[in-house]
Amino acid sequence: MDIEQIREMVRQGQFSFYFHALQEALKDGLTGDDILHVSHHGEIIEEYPERGRCLLYATVPSGMPVHIVVDYSCEDELQVVTTYIPDDREWIAYRKRRR
Numbered sequence: 001m002d003i004e005q006i007r008e009m010v011r012q013g014q015f016s017f018y019f020h021a022l023q024e025a026l027k028d029g030l031t032g033d034d035i036l037h038v039s040h041h042g043e044i045i046e047e048y049p050e051r052g053r054c055l056l057y058a059t060v061p062s063g064m065p066v067h068i069v070v071d072y073s074c075e076d077e078l079q080v081v082t083t084y085i086p087d088d089r090e091w092i093a094y095r096k097r098r099r
Contacts, residue, residue, distance in 0.1 A: 001054070001072040003044050010039040015078040021068070028085045034060040035083055038068045045095045053081065057094055065094040 009015055017035075025035060042058035045067075052073025059065050067086050071079040086094045 003042070003056075006044075006054075006056070006070060006072065006078060007040055009072075009078040010036065014076065015039075015070075015080060017080045018082065021080045021082050025083045028083075030060075030064075030066060030083055030085070034062075034064070034066055035068055035080060037061065038066050038083075039070070039080075042066075042068070043095075046097075057086075059094075067094070 021035075025031070037060045038056050038058040042056035044054045045057045046055040048054060051071070053069055053071045056068050056070060057065065065086055066083065068083040069081040071081050088094065090098055092098055
């Protein structure tokens with residue numbers, strides 16, 4: 001699935017959240033608007049096709065970098081699996097994992 005297909009599913013309201021995603025968002029102080037911003041303006045930085053998932057990244061309006069993992073394995077609904085503020089000790093420019 002490409003980023004435009006993800007954006008279209010979100011625009012159409014064809015998405016839901018895992019409870020884990022909501023827990024992690026609250027823990028990091030992220031809002032639903034932050035998550036939607038990433039889905040509308042983010043880029044795919046990692047793909048996990050064997051699981052039907054990908055990792056999106058964007059900087060939200062407050063200036064925080066945010067990652068969200070989406071599951072697209074169900075063709076009728078996109079699921080937000082998790083969301084978090086990436087640790088810069090683990091990421092280069094929040095886009096590439098440090099090895």
